[in-house]
Amino acid sequence: MKQERGRIAILDGFRALAIFFVMLCHFFSRYIKPYHKEDLYPYGADYDYFSYGFLGVQFFFIISGFVIFFTLENTLNFSTFWKKRLIRLFPSMLVASIIIYLFFNFFEDSNFLLSHRLLNFIPSLTFIKPELINNLVESTFGIQLNLDYLNGSYWSLWVEIQFYLFASLFFFCDKLNFIRNIIIISAFLCISNLVMYNIGGSNILGISYAKEITFYFTKWIAGGFNLLDYLPFFVIGMLFYLMFKNKDENKKNTIFVKGALLFFMSFVLFFSRDNIVRLLLMLMFFLFFVFIYYPNRLKVLQNSFFKKNGEASYFMYLIHENIGVFLIIVFGSFFKSFGFVLPLLIILFFSYLSILYYKYDTRINRFFKIKLLKE
Structure with a gap:
């Protein structure tokens, strides 16, 4: 299995698949x-074939x-872990936001895509x-x-940040019993x-509660600290890593x-909105099982195309949505009955731009690692 500087080639292939499905969703269905x-x-809904691309x-x-x-x-302590995370995340977020x-x-x-306000740098650069922030200030x-956010796709970074805090606190408090x-x-x-x-909705469980509980849960947990909605996916990934390591x-x-x-796979499958989502989630799980136990079957995901796009997927994710949709709105009518061509060209453009940027991103990361981590 190809592995380079701590990167696993098949995982970069997975990242490439994920970012392409997200972009297809944003440019054809979202x-x-x-x-x-x-x-x-x-072109309206003529090419609405990628509404499930959000699963990327x-x-x-x-x-x-x-x-x-x-x-x-592979990290010594809590402080070093967070320095590594910020080195990885913040420079690209700053560049993309500017x-x-x-x-x-x-x-x-x-201002229909909310990318004009200078104040919107606050949630974008803090990831919050x-x-x-609005609720706290009000x-x-x-x-x-x-x-x-300056860009619609930034929302998931706050989920990631919450997970990093959740996992790192548990890990560095008790490494032995972490899992x-x-x-x-x-x-x-x-x-x-x-x-x-359930309590805030149909309450089919018939639980008695104070109305204030629903209010604060909706405002602060569901509306602010929303990791719990996505936590099963992160835990599934951690368990796949443990299986990978054990093998x-x-x-x-x-x-x-x-x-x-x-349990966690059954949890997300059972509470998924429809059978197509369940099928696609099962495909994701299947790909990870193949990656762990039969990696040679996924050699195609280790080729240069998938590898480079996977490495550049973070910046591609940050930069593509609002600019891409704007370009489609402005220039899409020129393609008439071939409206699907422009989004595909835009995807290729963002792919090229992000791969080009990644070369500089690695240098930026190396600089900060030398300065902050003495590596």
Whole structure:
């Protein structure tokens, strides 16, 4: 299996698949009814074949769970872990945010994609969900900021940050029992989250509660600290890493690990919205099993195309959505009956741009690692 500087080639292939599905979703399905309040594409719903491409984000979460467990095991302490994470995440976020802000202030003046406001750098560069900042400021000072991200795709970074904090606290508090502790607590939190959504909805469980509980849960947990909605995907990724590691070390997976993986996979499948989502999630799980036990069957994902796009997928994810949709709105009508061509060209453009940027990103990361980590 190809592995270079701590990177695993097949995982980069997975990242490439995830980012392409996300971009296809954003450029063909995301901005039409009923997924959006109005139809924005010139070609309307003619190519609405990728509405399930949003699952590329869940695929990223599984990959992240895998990689973060690996990173934690190879990091000395809590402080070093967070320095590594910030070195990896912040420079690209800063570059992408500046490009998006300048682009929309030069070329678009209606502000329909919320990329013009200077204040929107606050949630973008801190990764914090805008609703959380808005609620905190309004509750404390009575001021309505109405902040939003500079780019729609930034929302998932706040979920990632919450997971990094969750996992790193558990790991560095008790490395020996890390996997046991995080599985038990995660299962408890996921079930509790489900119960709270039930209480706030149909309440078929018939639980008596104070109305304030629903209010605060909706405002602060569901509306702000939303990790619990996606936590099962990260835990599944961590369990896949443990299985990957055990196979590499010729160790057997314990009944506890197998049972935990079955529980979390069953959890997300059972509560998925429809059978197509379930089928696609099962495909993701299948790909990870093949990656762990039959990696040679996935050689195609180790070729240069997938490898380079996977390496560049983070910047591609940050930069593509609002600019891409804007270009489609402005120029899509020129392609008439070949409207599908422009989004594909835009995807290729962002792929090329991101691969080009990645060369500089690695230098930036190396510089900060030398300065902050003395590596």
